[in-house]
Amino acid sequence: MNEVQSxxxxxxxxxxxxxxxRLEGIADQVLRLARRGGADAAEVSVSSSHSRxxxxxxxxxxxxxxxxxxxxSVTVYRGRSSGNASTGDLExxxxxxxxxxxLAIARHTQPDPAGGLAxxxxxxxxxxxxxxxxxxELDMPALIDRASAxxxxxxxRDSRIGNSEGASVSSDAGLHVYANSHGFVGSxxxxxxxxxxxxxxxDDSGMQRDWDWDDKIRxxxxxxxxxxxxGAADRALRRLGARRMPSGRMPVLFVxxxxxxxxxxxxxxxxxxxxxxxxxxxxxxAGRQVFPEWVRIFEDPHLAGASRSSSFDAEGVATKPTPxxxxxxxxxxxxxxxxxxxxxxxxxxxxxGVRNLLFSPGERSFEQLLAEMGQGLVxxxxxxxxxxxxxxxxxxxxxxxxxxxxxxxxxxxEITIAGNLRDMFAGLRAAGSDVETRRNIQVPSLLIDxxxxxGQA
Amino acid sequence: xxxxxxxxxxxxxxxxxxxxxxxIGRLVEGPVDLGDLYFQNSQSESWVLxxxxxxxxxxxxxxxxxxxxxxxxxxGFAYADAINMPALMQxxxxxxxIARSGSGGSTAIVRPVKAPALYRPxxxxxxxxxxSKVDLLRTIDSYVRSLDTRVTQVNVSLTxxxxxxxVAASDGTLAGDVRPLIRLDVRVIAEQGDRRESGNSxxxxxxxxxxxxxxxxWQKFADEAVRLALVNLExxxxxxxxxxxxxxxxxxxxxxxxxxxxxxxxxxHRKGISAFNGRMGEMIATSHCTVVxxxxxxxxxxxxxxxxxxxPSARNVLIENGRLVxxxxxxxxxxxxxxxxxxxxxxxxxxxxxxxxxxxxxxxPGEHAPEEIIASVDDGIYAVNFNGGQVxxxxxxxxxxxxxxxxxxxxxxxxxxxxxxxxxxxxxxxTRVAMVGNDLELDSGVGVCGKxxxxxxxxxxxxxxxxxxxxxxxxx
Numbered sequence: 001m002n003e004v005q006s007x008x009x010x011x012x013x014x015x016x017x018x019x020x021x022r023l024e025g026i027a028d029q030v031l032r033l034a035r036r037g038g039a040d041a042a043e044v045s046v047s048s049s050h051s052r053x054x055x056x057x058x059x060x061x062x063x064x065x066x067x068x069x070x071x072x073s074v075t076v077y078r079g080r081s082s083g084n085a086s087t088g089d090l091e092x093x094x095x096x097x098x099x100x101x102x103l104a105i106a107r108h109t110q111p112d113p114a115g116g117l118a119x120x121x122x123x124x125x126x127x128x129x130x131x132x133x134x135x136x137e138l139d140m141p142a143l144i145d146r147a148s149a150x151x152x153x154x155x156x157r158d159s160r161i162g163n164s165e166g167a168s169v170s171s172d173a174g175l176h177v178y179a180n181s182h183g184f185v186g187s188x189x190x191x192x193x194x195x196x197x198x199x200x201x202x203d204d205s206g207m208q209r210d211w212d213w214d215d216k217i218r219x220x221x222x223x224x225x226x227x228x229x230x231g232a233a234d235r236a237l238r239r240l241g242a243r244r245m246p247s248g249r250m251p252v253l254f255v256x257x258x259x260x261x262x263x264x265x266x267x268x269x270x271x272x273x274x275x276x277x278x279x280x281x282x283x284x285x286a287g288r289q290v291f292p293e294w295v296r297i298f299e300d301p302h303l304a305g306a307s308r309s310s311s312f313d314a315e316g317v318a319t320k321p322t323p324x325x326x327x328x329x330x331x332x333x334x335x336x337x338x339x340x341x342x343x344x345x346x347x348x349x350x351x352x353g354v355r356n357l358l359f360s361p362g363e364r365s366f367e368q369l370l371a372e373m374g375q376g377l378v379x380x381x382x383x384x385x386x387x388x389x390x391x392x393x394x395x396x397x398x399x400x401x402x403x404x405x406x407x408x409x410x411x412x413x414e415i416t417i418a419g420n421l422r423d424m425f426a427g428l429r430a431a432g433s434d435v436e437t438r439r440n441i442q443v444p445s446l447l448i449d450x451x452x453x454x455g456q457a
Numbered sequence: 458x459x460x461x462x463x464x465x466x467x468x469x470x471x472x473x474x475x476x477x478x479x480x481i482g483r484l485v486e487g488p489v490d491l492g493d494l495y496f497q498n499s500q501s502e503s504w505v506l507x508x509x510x511x512x513x514x515x516x517x518x519x520x521x522x523x524x525x526x527x528x529x530x531x532x533g534f535a536y537a538d539a540i541n542m543p544a545l546m547q548x549x550x551x552x553x554x555i556a557r558s559g560s561g562g563s564t565a566i567v568r569p570v571k572a573p574a575l576y577r578p579x580x581x582x583x584x585x586x587x588x589s590k591v592d593l594l595r596t597i598d599s600y601v602r603s604l605d606t607r608v609t610q611v612n613v614s615l616t617x618x619x620x621x622x623x624v625a626a627s628d629g630t631l632a633g634d635v636r637p638l639i640r641l642d643v644r645v646i647a648e649q650g651d652r653r654e655s656g657n658s659x660x661x662x663x664x665x666x667x668x669x670x671x672x673x674x675w676q677k678f679a680d681e682a683v684r685l686a687l688v689n690l691e692x693x694x695x696x697x698x699x700x701x702x703x704x705x706x707x708x709x710x711x712x713x714x715x716x717x718x719x720x721x722x723x724x725x726h727r728k729g730i731s732a733f734n735g736r737m738g739e740m741i742a743t744s745h746c747t748v749v750x751x752x753x754x755x756x757x758x759x760x761x762x763x764x765x766x767x768x769p770s771a772r773n774v775l776i777e778n779g780r781l782v783x784x785x786x787x788x789x790x791x792x793x794x795x796x797x798x799x800x801x802x803x804x805x806x807x808x809x810x811x812x813x814x815x816x817x818x819x820x821x822p823g824e825h826a827p828e829e830i831i832a833s834v835d836d837g838i839y840a841v842n843f844n845g846g847q848v849x850x851x852x853x854x855x856x857x858x859x860x861x862x863x864x865x866x867x868x869x870x871x872x873x874x875x876x877x878x879x880x881x882x883x884x885x886x887x888t889r890v891a892m893v894g895n896d897l898e899l900d901s902g903v904g905v906c907g908k909x910x911x912x913x914x915x916x917x918x919x920x921x922x923x924x925x926x927x928x929x930x931x932x933x
Contacts, residue, residue, distance in 0.1 A: 084515035105514035209851035384856035386878040397856035416930025454697035
């Protein structure tokens with residue numbers, strides 16, 4: 001495929017400073033248009049991204065994709081009424097129409113006492129660089145070669161790896177500007193390189209599919225191709241022969257990638273939107289014990305080299321490192337200005353969500369946790385939407401491994417695990433030392449004392 | 458439709474048919490099997506009521522052109538958010554990089570595709586003014602609050618969309634479509650003592666907003682949301698284990714979508730990774746079961762006059778009297794498998810690639826009255842409302858999550874049960890269908906199907922079904 005033509009470089013990669021100045025200019029223009037159109041206040045987000053994605057399947061190119069996106073979203077306030085409009089077309093005539101649409105909507109929405117920009121005195125005054133921009137010279141052939149090598153490593157791993165859904169490699173760069181009529185302008189930019197591979201293992205028991213992946217800010221930090229290819233193969237292979245297991249109550253060990261889901265449910269339940277809508281099982285729980293005393297979860301929005309780090313949140317408010325859970329107690333909620341006003345509280349600089357959330361690891365390895373549980377279930381995959389944050393009721397499809405005598409015994413599938421998040425959090429018995437660091441919410445394996453497993457009668 | 462789409466999409470950028478043919482010619486220089494251009498303009502508007510006020514509204518507009526070159530089973534893809542000749546030619550140049558440099562020089566001549574219009578092209582953003590939409594939400598809010606004093610939170614949202622698409626391809630396809638889509642959602646929280654529960658309902662389709670603004674239309678969603686929340690206030694823990702499950706009619710058809718539908722999409726068969734691979738012509742269900750995917754139902758949420766590759770939609774029989782007889786195909790996979798496209802090539806937007814996707818998937822009715830089906834069960838559950846589901850198409854394992862269910866004992870409905878996940882195995886779940894009801898219903902129009910990160914609107918439906926053996930994920 002050496003004839004693959006090199007693409008014209010996008011403005012974002014060719015001259016990011018100029019693209020940033022251009023987006024800031026657009027943000028400024030939108031704010032002026034809003035003011036001229038009668039808005040008392042306004043805020044705007046402008047973004048530009050460029051990504052290239054290659055998928056190779058069974059040694060042949062499956063998809064080559066070159067994607068460049070831009071977008072602008074504006075919210076205007078007239079008194080306490082607001083209107084929002086967005087478009088992908090950043091030409092001047094389109095920006096004018098977009099602002100007009102937002103203003104027209106604000107004429108029809110009703111005054112909302114909690115509405116408006118975040119308070120001016122909370123705006124970030126220092127915008128730090130968190131080392132998130134590492135452009136690399138990568139053309140399509142380089143991405144194709146890498147994807148081919150990843151898949152090849154997986155296919156060669158074992159004769160039972162007979163099929164593939166392909167290996168993908170992508171290179172992304174993005175720039176984002178947020179500005180509001182307090183005079184705040186903040187921008188951030190970042191690169192992201194990712195690779196993944198999905199393989200199918202096959203034997204007399206049937207087919208099983210699984211995957212492995214990596215995602216880094218620097219291309220050179222990506223795991224080597226063999227690690228990802230073999231990882232996908234090993235994960236598919238270990239599922240072969242999976243079957244249902246007997247129903248009953250037992251301890252359940254969530255590996256880091258499924259334990260992540262539990263922490264996301266916690267974040268959802270203490271997020272402003274669910275609290276003011278009375279849609280959370282953790283209403284009025286700030287300052288109360290939610291986990292055992294040894295649990296600590298800390299939010300650090302300023303981690304260097306982490307893609308979600310930022311000096312300001314989605315409404316310009318200065319972020320700062322703060323605990324979420326300390327000694328098992330819920331230290332605070334996760335709030336932006338709107339929800340904070342609805343609840344009579346102060347924003348926690350979480351408009352747009354949590355940044356980097358760090359669950360403090362335990363001292364024991366995954367194997368030691370297996371030994372501690374003795375008999376039970378390891379959950380490596382959960383399926384479906386069976387989590388009710390209003391009540392905390394939890395019931396999901398699962399796959400993983402039966403644990404006998406403190407060791408992985410055999411793979412299981414087509415089972416459900418059920419409980420209530422309140423009890424599951426309180427019943428957390430141990431955390432592993434094996435924190436997953438590839439995501440912005442970093443969680444170790446978590447051992448829960450007891451859940452209901454349904455499988456065979 | 459083609460004229461309308463063309464006036465929205467091509468005329469502003471000064472493009473004519475000759476320009477499209479030239480761009481396709483550029484795209485298919487060399488050994489390219491199929492090249493296509495997909496022009497799209499989509500507008501959407503939404504309004505949200507919460508705490509008694511219509512507090513938020515938003516409008517968005519997006520347009521662009523996706524350009525694709527297929528070489529064997531490989532695809533080169535690029536898109537532009539401007540619709541004019543330079544942008545089109547640049548995207549064509551990027552997309553055709555999939556092909557080794559070639560001989561060049563094919564010309565494409567495109568001809569209009571004939572397809573019946575299944576919905577009116579009116580723009581619901583313009584036909585109904587904003588004040589009427591805001592009034593509708595406020596009226597619904599007052600109505601919901603009047604239903605029961607235990608209702609403490611009401612959230613009502615209305616989304617109206619209008620999309621114009623035009624497809625031109627090197628196989629001669631030229632087709633346009635103008636698609637309205639509306640949706641109303643009602644969500645309530647009800648509280649009693651220290652119990653707090655939610656209830657959701659909603660619906661819509663490809664029809665005029667006036668229809669949804671009739672009280673008899675929206676009141677049923679409001680009544681249903683409140684009823685569900687109140688039922689859930691009384692719900693007790695669901696059982697855990699393998700048992701007989703009776704599924705109600707309509708939305709529980711999400712079972713068919715997850716357990717059967719995804720596994721019958723052509724791409725998974727072309728790649729040999731579906732649990733139904735190699736089962737064509739075999740019995741994969743009891744003989745009571747006939748399942749179709751039908752994009753031709755007028756005004757339905759999942760319906761399409763043409764799919765996103767310009768192929769007219771169709772009523773495709775997937776399972777006939779228990780036997781697997783059909784798959785759903787887009788052009789790439791149909792070509793690779795030597796069959797015809799079935800009108801199931803769909804994409805979320807110009808910035809996404811088409812894939813074989815479902816439209817409205819449902820099971821045809823059988824002979825039994827629903828009461829007779831419930832009366833036939835000694836011990837099991839009756840599940841009538843669901844939150845959606847998920848499937849692993851390779852292992853065949855699927856889940857769907859009941860949000861309203863009741864215990865059945867000795868043929869009688871008992872206490873309401875808390876939400877629980879049901880899990881089963883796609884290739885054998887329909888072999889356990891013991892009874893099929895005579896009460897086919899389609900869902901009210903809220904389904905969104907996700908695949909490869911792309912969401913598209915879909916419909917599902919079924920009559921009441923008795924399944925002798927599914928795992929129920931309760932706690933008791």
